[in-house]
Amino acid sequence: MMAHRVLKFSKRNLSQLLSRRNNLVSFEKALPSILRFEFHTSVVKKQESKEVVTQGEEGHYVERHDDASGKPKTNIPFVKELFMGRFDKEMLLFPQLSSPEEYDHLNEIVAPVERFFSEVVDSKQIDVDGKIPEEILRQLGELGLFGMQVPEEYGGLALDATKFARLAEVTALDGAIAVTLAGHQSIGLKGILIAGTDEQKQKYLPKLATGEHMAAFCLTEPSSGSDAASIQTRATLSEDGKTFYLNGGKIWITNGGIADIFTVFAKTEITDQNGQKQDKITAFIVEREFGGVTSGKPEDKLGIRGSNTCEVHFDNTPIPVENVIGEVGGGFKIAMNILNSGRFSMGSSGAGILKKLIGYTAEHAIQRSQFETKLKDFQLIKKKFAKMAVTTYAMESMAYLTALTLDSYEEPDASVEAAMVKIFSSEGCWDCASECLQILGGLGYMKTYPYERYLRDARILMIFEGTNEILRLFTSLMGMQYAGKELKEFAKKAADPLNNPGLLLEALKMKFGRQSKSKGNLRLHEEVHPSLQVQADQLEESVNGFHLAVRKLLIKHGVKIKDEQLQLERISNIAIDLYAMTACIGRTSRSICIGLKNCDHEKTLTRVFCDDAYARIDKNLAEIEKGAQLNGDELTCQIADTIFENHGYAATHPLAHS
């Protein structure tokens, strides 16, 4: 498996070269911009001559043979840096697999899975029965789909994030199977994979990887959904200190009824350094065979009906202390890690479904005619298709940019990016599936056709793995926190303007100059194909405006920004748009540079997306600037408050007399 050990990025691997490369920018400008990518390559090669270097024609990649230090340790989180107004230009060089052969190899893995899903899996029957047949599960296991990210030594496929994302595109074609697989390996066994000891891995992973055992992730409880810290399930240590006894109930557990191995989170009592007793969350591996594990009957759901979701109860279940994941009391971090690392693949899954749906719907639009005109010739229909394509394109670009970033570092920090991908793709899926139904008209609403199933399945995406609202807060608060640390000094000075006259001037400029969206000096257009200059400039302006808005909010609200959720939502929306723009521009630039098929089409998609995003960002920035009194936030809250006071809709009936 040489292939996956070869590095993905060119310059990202060669961080030591970056500073030198930046010095070369002035040289590059002298070159016709179309040749710049060539130029990059030669620069890289020259300086790296000691290593085994292969030049990429596009100037995108440099291969280096495997050595432990090959991957850089960790990245500077891109989106968090955006909050500081700093833009890592490397992100505009869309990463790619290290060689064309690797892409072919990936397609070889994907082809049988695709065939299986299109020929063997009967999604309609699964949806009606509310159950995935045993036979299908067995065959999924044979294809290795239960252990995609498990290392080879434990019998898995050892796919990296990119390949996993590619396969997720295919497995997503059946929502129920996709969720079952995700419940099994994206969260169920992830705990063992990322924090388990070697003995635990040796004991559990081989059977989990083949699908002989199923895994489930037990966090949610009746009293705690998004708020993981408030769980009630309790594990008490026996007196001999060898066994924990687990008591409590979990609800809505994916695979809860069919799983043999559970990753359970429970409160345990630990004594901290000061000798005080505290309740902290610990993660356990629980086998069904330990006893005392009961699961309720499968829930009847709106979508993903084939997946098994039920309650799981633990009644004095004994767990040996060896089965603690990580350390006692360290469960919260593990839970967050698992959830954060599982999200990135939702972008590619969504894109996978949407590409299929767009195909079906396009066939319909080509064939059906109304008023002696084909549907495809109506502009209103065309617009819908364009919107779907643009969304899908952005979704796909973001997902793969994130996946490839994850692959290029040993301990990548892309949790915010992954959350953004999840938000964007879940909402995109819902919108586009809904548009598809609209194009199909009555046909889409009928159960005879698969379209309504896709719509139902898509609804869950916005709810599970962290609701989009929570993730929006997560995105903006993580970024704000990052920026806040750095802005502390600035804020201190800003609070005392008389002693810091320079700052006062700047603040005045901010106040009166309407500087919120001006073109800065990032010079992003130098990094992309010249035909994308306008888009790069739009991105640059937006980044600058965003930074100023963040600074303004932090100065205005300080720590209390946590309570300004409507402003935070706007911030996260802008951040998502910025990330999506970056991904789209980078991807299109690469496509044009290497002349991919239909790259003109990609350019149009990016143009439209960037125009839309630019307008959205503009609107959001203006609203942030206006503040809660003027942008309607206060009124919004007022309305809601009145409703709660009246326990419901509060306006009097229109026919009522006074």
Next chain:
Amino acid sequence: MSWCVLQRLLSRNYNTCLPRKVYRSYSYVSYLFSNNNFYQCDTLKNIYKISNVNLTRKFSTTKTCTQQIKATHSFDEFYTAVEESNASLEDLKIFKFLNLSDNPTERDIQIKRWMFVEAVDLYVEKTTTPQAAGLRRGHIEFLTQALGRMKELGVARDIECYKALIKVFPPDIMVPMTLMQMEFYHYPKQQEKAMELLEQMEDNAVIPDQETRDLLTARFGPKGHVVRRVRKMIYWLRKFQNTNPYKLPHHLPNDPLELALLALKKISVDLENEIKVFNVTEGNLKFFIASAQSPMQCEMIKNHPVGAPMYVEGGFRVWLRDKCQTYFILRADSDSKLFELPTEDKHENLDDFETMFDAEKPKDLTPKPNIHQQEDGTILGMCITENATKDSLISWIRCLQDANPNLSNIPIVFTLRSPEEEKIAIEGDKDINEDIVPAS
């Protein structure tokens, strides 16, 4: 510039790059210094594992040089040798072709590629004897011949074969190391030949890959004309490769049916177009008919007035790269009303219009001609038959009657430009060149 300086310039890196020095005796600049070049035979021996060879004599006398050139084998000799051994040794074939494809077209390509590469490899092997010591006398002549033969051997679009040919240039020796060498077109014949090779690749739309570039870099240095050219090719050709909206597979199939399908796909404009293949047996003649018709065309045939004739016209030509296909169309006379300009003065009626919601059949909306309704006729179907005879076209109409029962009531006129005589040789360079007529 004094002689000493010139000498120093030219002899820089002597100690590190011995092979270059040896090879220099063959080049036009360095025969001047040939007398100085023989003091380090030991190292040379180590490099090429040569023993018991009197290098001094070999490189300094013109006599041996002539002998070497005489000993040069031509490409044909090697190719024939491979062909013969290939034909006689069935075992070898089996051994070599364990991974042969089942697809006959691909299989053919694989065998041709292997033969060519094997012939070139054989030459390289033969000429890398201790006596030749990396000189590879006569390789330019060999390359010239091989390049010329590529098209007729059917490997002109195969990158592996070009790579094999590049490997004929001896590595390392021709990389310019000094200023003078850089400046004065080092090893001109070799560079020219390499450029010719690249040009031939370009003409045949073969896009050089990474390996091609590496091979050439190892032979001509990273900054020479050759590598610069290959870099440009890699950059631009890859950009252009997807600009053709009717992209064909890199190797065109040999099967006439597959070719016909490709051609029909290329010329069908209707998105709903369906291509059907009828296998017809007539007497002792068996042939296929590939027919393209869309539901819209079927609909128009259904509504065609019974008395009005239809025409089968052809054969027209469509080109698939360098292969030609003859196709025929089923045509009806066009409805001239569709193309009449509205006589009413529209200017008086700018603010009063009828929409589709007002009446069952809005009179304002004139039907627009669809894509099949052209001013010179309405196209109702297209086909490519295997032998392009009139009989086969009659069978085509008969086949079409299954989907279009109305056809049996319509008189059909065959206005063919005698397809038998017009029949075009699909293969062979000569015919094709004669047949290319610029479209007017």
